Amino acid sequence: MNLDFSDDQKFLQEEARKFLEKENALSRNRSVLENNANVDVELWNKIVELGWTGIRIPEEYSGLGLGHLELCVIAEELGRFLAPVPFSSSVYLFTEAIINYANDDIKKEILPKLVSGEVIGTLAVAEDLQAPTAENITLQSDNNILNGKKIAVPDAEIATHAIVVAKTSSGISLQLVDLNAEGVKIEKQENIDESRGYFSILFENSPSKLIGDETGGWDLYEALMNQAAVLFGYEQIGGSQAALDMAINYSKERYAFGRQIGSFQAIKHKLADMYIALTLAKSNCYYAAWALSTNSADLPSASATARVSATKAYQLCSKENIQTHGGNGFTWEYDCHMFYRRSKLLSLNIGSLSNWREKLVTSLEQSNIN
Amino acid sequence: MDFNDTPEQAKFRKTCRDWLEKNAQLKDSSPSESNFANKDIIKEAKAWQKKKYDAGWAMLHWPKEYGGIGASPIERIIWANEESKFNVPKGIFEIGLGMCGPVMMQYASEEQKERYLPPMAEGKEIWCQLFSEPSAGSDVAGLRSKAVQDGDKWIINGQKVWTSGAHFSDYGILVVRHDPNLEKHKGLTFFFVDMKSPGIEVKPIKQITGGSSFNEVYFTDVEIPDSQRLGEIGDGWKVAITTLMNERLAVGDADGCDVEDAFKWAKTQDNQGEPLLNDKAARESIADWYCEASGLKNTKLRTMSALSKGDTPGPEASITKIVSAGKLQDIGNFGIDSMDMTGMLKTDDPDIRRFQNAWLGAPGLRIAGGTDEILRNIIAERVLGLPQDPRADKGVAYKDIPSGKS
Numbered sequence: 018m019n020l021d022f023s024d025d026q027k028f029l030q031e032e033a034r035k036f037l038e039k040e041n042a043l044s045r046n047r048s049v050l051e052n053n054a055n056v057d058v059e060l061w062n063k064i065v066e067l068g069w070t071g072i073r074i075p076e077e078y079s080g081l082g083l084g085h086l087e088l089c090v091i092a093e094e095l096g097r098f099l100a101p102v103p104f105s106s107s108v109y110l111f112t113e114a115i116i117n118y119a120n121d122d123i124k125k126e127i128l129p130k131l132v133s134g135e136v137i138g139t140l141a142v143a144e145d146l147q148a149p150t151a152e153n154i155t156l157q158s159d160n161n162i163l164n165g166k167k168i169a170v171p172d173a174e175i176a177t178h179a180i181v182v183a184k185t186s187s188g189i190s191l192q193l194v195d196l197n198a199e200g201v202k203i204e205k206q207e208n209i210d211e212s213r214g215y216f217s218i219l220f221e222n223s224p225s226k227l228i229g230d231e232t233g234g235w236d237l238y239e240a241l242m243n244q245a246a247v248l249f250g251y252e253q254i255g256g257s258q259a260a261l262d263m264a265i266n267y268s269k270e271r272y273a274f275g276r277q278i279g280s281f282q283a284i285k286h287k288l289a290d291m292y293i294a295l296t297l298a299k300s301n302c303y304y305a306a307w308a309l310s311t312n313s314a315d316l317p318s319a320s321a322t323a324r325v326s327a328t329k330a331y332q333l334c335s336k337e338n339i340q341t342h343g344g345n346g347f348t349w350e351y352d353c354h355m356f357y358r359r360s361k362l363l364s365l366n367i368g369s370l371s372n373w374r375e376k377l378v379t380s381l382e383q384s385n386i387n
Numbered sequence: 388m389d390f391n392d393t394p395e396q397a398k399f400r401k402t403c404r405d406w407l408e409k410n411a412q413l414k415d416s417s418p419s420e421s422n423f424a425n426k427d428i429i430k431e432a433k434a435w436q437k438k439k440y441d442a443g444w445a446m447l448h449w450p451k452e453y454g455g456i457g458a459s460p461i462e463r464i465i466w467a468n469e470e471s472k473f474n475v476p477k478g479i480f481e482i483g484l485g486m487c488g489p490v491m492m493q494y495a496s497e498e499q500k501e502r503y504l505p506p507m508a509e510g511k512e513i514w515c516q517l518f519s520e521p522s523a524g525s526d527v528a529g530l531r532s533k534a535v536q537d538g539d540k541w542i543i544n545g546q547k548v549w550t551s552g553a554h555f556s557d558y559g560i561l562v563v564r565h566d567p568n569l570e571k572h573k574g575l576t577f578f579f580v581d582m583k584s585p586g587i588e589v590k591p592i593k594q595i596t597g598g599s600s601f602n603e604v605y606f607t608d609v610e611i612p613d614s615q616r617l618g619e620i621g622d623g624w625k626v627a628i629t630t631l632m633n634e635r636l637a638v639g640d641a642d643g644c645d646v647e648d649a650f651k652w653a654k655t656q657d658n659q660g661e662p663l664l665n666d667k668a669a670r671e672s673i674a675d676w677y678c679e680a681s682g683l684k685n686t687k688l689r690t691m692s693a694l695s696k697g698d699t700p701g702p703e704a705s706i707t708k709i710v711s712a713g714k715l716q717d718i719g720n721f722g723i724d725s726m727d728m729t730g731m732l733k734t735d736d737p738d739i740r741r742f743q744n745a746w747l748g749a750p751g752l753r754i755a756g757g758t759d760e761i762l763r764n765i766i767a768e769r770v771l772g773l774p775q776d777p778r779a780d781k782g783v784a785y786k787d788i789p790s791g792k793s
Contacts, residue, residue, distance in 0.1 A: 020388055020689050265773065280777065282776065286763040297678065297710065300684075301681055325675070378677075
C-alpha cells in the first residue's frame with residue numbers, strides 16, 4: 018500500500034516550488050494581468066530550460082521520459098503560484114495528444130521541438146457560447162484543409178501549433194495546425210482572468226495534418242480530457258492550498274473587536290470547511306494520479322472524481338479567501354482576486370463542473386458501481 | 388504509487404483471511420442491521436470476541452501480556468480491513484476497547500493492567516465511558532459531578548448522560564470534579580469504576596430513532612477506592628484528552644447507507660415515468676456524494692500509506708466524521724424524498740427502511756464524539772493553527788462560572 022509520491026517526485030516538487038518562489042511567479046502573474054501581456058515569456062523560457070515541457074516526452078525524442086506522476090507534482094506547484102504560462106495548454110493537452118495519437122513522422126517533427134521550446138501548442142474546441150459536443154462542432158476539415166472559427170482558445174498567441182477539433186464528412190477528427198500557416202487569423206478575446214490570454218482563431222483554407230483517424234476524433238478528445246482532468250486537478254489543489262494559506266495567515270494578523278479574527282468561530286468554521294474540501298480533493302487527485310500513471314480501467318471515474326472535487330475545492334477556497342479578507346479582499350491590490358479568477362479559468366478550461374459531474378455519473382453507470 | 392501489499396503484509400493478510408474464513412461468514416449483499424439494546428447481540432458479540440481472543444486477534448496491537456500479539460499499526464489495519472468483509476457482530480466493544488483500553492494502558496498500575504485488560508480484550512467484561520453530563524456536552528470540562536475524598540476512598544455524587552452501553556457494561560471510566568474552587572480544567576480527577584457498585588443507577592434514554600443505546604447514569608454516594616484513580620488528583624482533564632483523541636478514531640465512519648445505495652435506488656425508483664437516475668438534480672447529488680465517499684476512502688489510503696512506511700499520518704483523518712455524518716443525513720433524505728408523499732410510510736422494504744433509519748440516526752452521529760461544530764474548531768485550532776476563542780471561564784473558579792438555568 019503506497020498512495021504517495023516517491024522521494025524523487027517529492028524532491029522534484031520541492032525544487033519546482035523553490036524555483037517558482039524565487040522567480041516571484043505570483044507577482045509575475047499580477048504584472049501579466051495588469052499589462053494585458055497574456056503570458057510571461059521570460060518565465061516560460063526558464064521553465065522550458067528546466068525541461069518541464071519534456072517531462073512526459075520519451076527520451077528518443079529528446080524528452081526526460083518520466084511519467085505522469087512527475088507532471089502532477091509540477092502542476093500542483095504551477096497552480097500554487099498561478100504561473101502565467103501556457104503550460105496546461107501546451108503540456109497537458111497538446112503534448113499529450115501528440116504523444117498518444119500522432120504518427121511517428123509527426124512525433125519526430127514535433128516532440129523534440131516541444132522539449133526545446135520551438136513549438137508551443139494549444140487545443141481549439143469551442144465555437145459557440147455553450148459546451149462543445151460532437152454534434153455542435155461545425156469547423157470543417159476537407160482533405161486536411163480547415164475552414165471555420167474557434168473561440169475561447171487559451172494561449173493561442175504564443176502557441177505555434179494547435180490541435181483543432183474538426184468535422185469531417187464522416188465524423189469528428191483531430192487536426193494539427195501550424196498557426197503560422199496561411200489563412201490562420203488569431204484575435205485576442207477579453208476574458209475575466211487576463212493573466213492568461215484567450216483568443217479566437219479563424220481558419221480560411223488552412224492546411225492541417227490528421228491526428229488519429231477521420232471519424233473517431235471525439236473519443237480521442239474525451240480520452241484526452243480524462244487524462245487532463247487529473248493534471249488540471251493538481252493545479253486546482255495547488256491553488257486551493259495557496260488560497261487557504263492566505264486566509265489562515267490573514268485571520269491571524271487581522272484584529273477586530275480586540276481579537277484576531279481567526280479566533281471567531283465564524284472564521285474557524287469557514288476555514289475548516291475549506292480544509293475539508295481541499296483534503297477530499299487532494300486524496301481524490303492522488304488516486305486519479307495513480308489511475309493515470311498506470312492507465313487503469315478506473316481512469317474515467319477516478320479523473321472525473323478528482324476533477325469535480327478539485328473544482329469545488331478551488332471555487333470554495335478562492336471565494337472564501339476573499340470573504341475572510343473582508344473589504345481588503347475585494348481590492349485590486351490584494352492577491353485574493355487572482356486566485357478567484359484562476360479558479361474559474363481552470364474550472365472551465367476543460368469543461369464546467371456540471372459537465373464533469375455528468376461524466377462522473379455516466380462513468381459510474383458504465384462501470385455499474387454496486 | 389501502488390496498492391500492493393509488501394510480501395510480509397500479503398502474508399499477514401492471508402493469515403487473517405484464512406482464519407476469518409474458517410470462523411465467520413462472508414458478508415452477503417444484504418446489510419446487517421445491528422441493535423445495541425438487543426441482548427442476543429451482546430451474547431453473539433461476546434462469543435465472537437472470545438473466539439478472536441483465543442486466536443490472538445482480539446486486540447492484536449496490544450502487547451502479549453495483555454492478550455495481544457504486538458501487531459504493528461499497518462497489521463491492525465489489514466486485520467480490520469479483512470474482518471470488515473465478514474458478517475460479525477459490532478457495536479458492543481468499540482468504546483471499551485477503543486477508549487477505555489488505551490487510557491488503562493497508559494495510566495493504570497501494572498497489577499491493574501494485568502487484572503483488567505485481558506478480560507476486556509476477551510469480551511468477558513464490557514466497559515463504558517462516563518464523561519458527558521446534562522450541563523456538559525461540547526464543553527465537557529464544565530462537568531459538575533462531585534468527588535469527595537474520604538481516607539483511601541472517594542465518594543461520588545452526580546449524573547452522567549449519553550453513556551453508550553452503560554446498561555450492559557461491567558466497568559466504566561469516569562471524570563469528576565474534586566474541587567469546584569479551582570479553575571474549570573484544573574479541578575477534575577479521573578477514575579475507573581465498577582458499574583455494579585452500590586449507588587449507581589442506569590436509565591436508558593429513548594432516542595429519536597426509537598432505540599436506546601444511550602443512558603443516564605446516576606451516582607448516589609458511590610464509593611471508589613483511591614487505587615482506582617487514573618493519573619494524579621487534578622489531572623483529570625489531561626487523562627480525558629487521551630481518551631477523546633481515541634474517541635474520534637473510534638467513532639470514525641458513519642455506517643448505514645452511502646452513495647452506492649442512493650445510486651442503486653435511483654436506477655430503479657420511478658420518477659414521473661423515468662428512472663430517478665435520469666433526473667439532473669439526482670445525478671448531481673450522486674456525483675457529489677461519490678466524490679465525498681471516494682475522498683474519505685482515498686484519505687484513509689493515504690493514512691495507511693504513511694503507517695505502512697512507518698511514518699506518522701498527517702491530520703487528514705480528522706475530516707472523516709464531519710463528512711460522513713452529513714452525507715448520511717443527505718442520502719437518507721434523498722431516499723425518503725424520492726417516494727414523494729409516501730416517503731413518510733414505514734414499510735417492510737429494507738432499502739426504504741435503511742434510508743429512513745439513516746435520516747433518523749444521522750442527527751445523533753453529527754453530535755456523538757464531538758459535534759460538527761466542535762470538530763471544525765478542532766480542525767481550525769489544531770490543524771490550521773488558528774487562535775483559541777477568548778473564554779469567559781478562563782481564570783475563574785469553577786463555582787463562579789455562569790451556568791444558566793439547570
